[in-house]
Amino acid sequence: MQILDGKKAAQAIKEKLGIDVAQRAAEGKKIPHLAAILVGRNGASETYVAAKVKACEEVGFKSTLIRLEDDISENRLLDKIEELNNDPDIDGILVQLPLPKHISDENVINTIVPDKDVDGFHPVNIGKMVQGQPTFIPATPHGIMLLLEHYKIETKGKHAIVIGRSNIVGRPMSILLSENTNPGNCTVTICHSQTKNLKEVCLLGDIVVAALGRPEFVTADMVKEGAIVIDVGITRIEDASKKSGFKLKGDVDFEKVSPRSSWITPVPGGVGPMTIAALLKNTFRSCETKN
Ligand code: GUN
Numbered sequence: 033m034q035i036l037d038g039k040k041a042a043q044a045i046k047e048k049l050g051i052d053v054a055q056r057a058a059e060g061k062k063i064p065h066l067a068a069i070l071v072g073r074n075g076a077s078e079t080y081v082a083a084k085v086k087a088c089e090e091v092g093f094k095s096t097l098i099r100l101e102d103d104i105s106e107n108r109l110l111d112k113i114e115e116l117n118n119d120p121d122i123d124g125i126l127v128q129l130p131l132p133k134h135i136s137d138e139n140v141i142n143t144i145v146p147d148k149d150v151d152g153f154h155p156v157n158i159g160k161m162v163q164g165q166p167t168f169i170p171a172t173p174h175g176i177m178l179l180l181e182h183y184k185i186e187t188k189g190k191h192a193i194v195i196g197r198s199n200i201v202g203r204p205m206s207i208l209l210s211e212n213t214n215p216g217n218c219t220v221t222i223c224h225s226q227t228k229n230l231k232e233v234c235l236l237g238d239i240v241v242a243a244l245g246r247p248e249f250v251t252a253d254m255v256k257e258g259a260i261v262i263d264v265g266i267t268r269i270e271d272a273s274k275k276s277g278f279k280l281k282g283d284v285d286f287e288k289v290s291p292r293s294s295w296i297t298p299v300p301g302g303v304g305p306m307t308i309a310a311l312l313k314n315t316f317r318s319c320e321t322k323n
Contacts, residue, residue, distance in 0.1 A: 033290050036262070036297045038175070041182035042305035046091050049312055053092040056319075064319035065094035066124045066150065066311075067116050071109065071135070072102030076268060077128045084126070087308045093315060096122070106135045110143045117145040123322060124150030124315035129200070147322070150314040153199065162207055168314045173205040175306030176241065176262055178313075180215040185260060185295060192218040193237035195230075195283070196244040201264050205241055230254070242283035252288040261289055261296040264303050 057063060066088050070081045081097065088095035100109065109127075116125045125148045127140050141149075146156040152168035160167035169177075180187060192209045196202035202222060209218040218239065223230055234240055234254040242250045243264035255261060265283030282299030290296050297303055 033293050034295050036179055036183055036185075036260075036295050036302060038179055038297060038302040038305040041179050042175075042309035044182065045178065045309040045313065046087065049091040049316055052316065057092070062121075062123075062319060062323040063092065063094055064088075064123050064315045065096070065121050066126065066315045067096045067098060067119075067122045069098045069100065069109070069112065069125070069127045071100045071104060071128070071131055074130070076266075077130070081128050083304075084308055084311060087312055088315075091312055093312065094121075102132045104135075106139060109135060109140065113140065113143045117143075117148060122148060123319040124148055124311075126151050126311070148318060150311060150318055152204070152314065158199075158204070161204060164211055164213075168318070169208065169310070170200055170204045171310040171314065172201045172243075172264060172303060172307045173208050174310035174314070175308075176205065176264075176303060177208055177215055178310060179262075179297070179303070179306045183295065185215060187215040187239065188217040190218050190238035190260075191236055192220045192239040192241065193223060193234050194220060194241045194243065195223045195234070195250070196242070196264070197222055197224045198243065201243040202241075205243065209239070209241075244283055246283055247281035248283070248285040250284040250289060252285065252292055255289050255292050257292050258294045259292070261293045262303065263297050263299050266299055266304060 068081050068084055085095045085097050116122045125144050131137055141153045144154055146154045149157055150168055152170040157167045161169055194202050194206045206220045206222045209216060210220045223233055231254045235256050237259055239260045240255060241262040245265055247267045261284055263282035263284040267281050268278040269281050271279040280300050
């Protein structure tokens with residue numbers, strides 16, 4: 033078993049981006065600028081957004097964090113997005129999900145102008161991705177593709193099982209793995225809560241991507257010997273022995289599954305850092321194409 037070390041791979045991407053940003057600065061060109069909107073006080077979202085802002089600093093990007101109260105009206109949030117859409121200094125806009133219940137994710141995503149949608153969630157960008165056109169790819173599946181690329185994992189002709197059909201991870205992941213690219217060229221099966229015989233289906237997987245958000249859902253009896261296992265889950269479990277009061281658990285029972293796998297991502301330190309690296313790459317690309 034070998035570890036797909038997302039921390040290491042993300043560091044390599046960030047170092048390269050840092051050099052590219054310094055180069056732009058030396059040439060008097062614009063520095064990438066990410067605007068992140070955080071609504072309310074969801075602990076996990078606070079952590080993720082803080083990590084995104086910190087990563088911007090590390091590579092020399094500008095970033096603006098906009099914190100809004102959880103009772104903000106949808107209209108006021110949309111106005112804020114419009115303001116950022118019209119600000120020529122902003123290259124990328126992200127609104128951290130989930131949003132409070134009274135705000136429609138769809139309205140928010142559709143309001144971000146597609147050429148600043150560095151999360152790749154706008155229907156225009158999703159459409160382009162499905163057609164294999166260059167565009168912003170959603171950060172988590174993009175990060176997983178970058179991780180497979182970093183470790184030169186051969187995916188051609190392999191059977192990938194994606195568990196979870198969210199717009200953020202499962203669905204775009206299934207599209208990317210099936211594309212005629214490297215990594216890619218997989219036969220893909222997407223599984224969800226209504227899938228019958230999930231265990232038997234998973235056992236067919238040369239690659240298993242677990243993105244359903246249920247801690248330790250994937251057990252050793254569901255994974256074929258030698259499979260490549262990608263764990264997208266990151267659930268907070270109460271743990272009084274930790275300073276933070278919680279520990280992080282993935283969707284895969286790492287201890288039992290890892291001995292059967294050829295490659296596996298840890299949690300934390302696997303997919304998470306790659307998501308951030310992919311977001312930074314999207315933001316850089318946005319700046320480069322506009323300026
Ligand atoms: N919530 C969970 N993952 C993501 C992500 O990639 N982007 C945003 N904006 N919110 C998220």
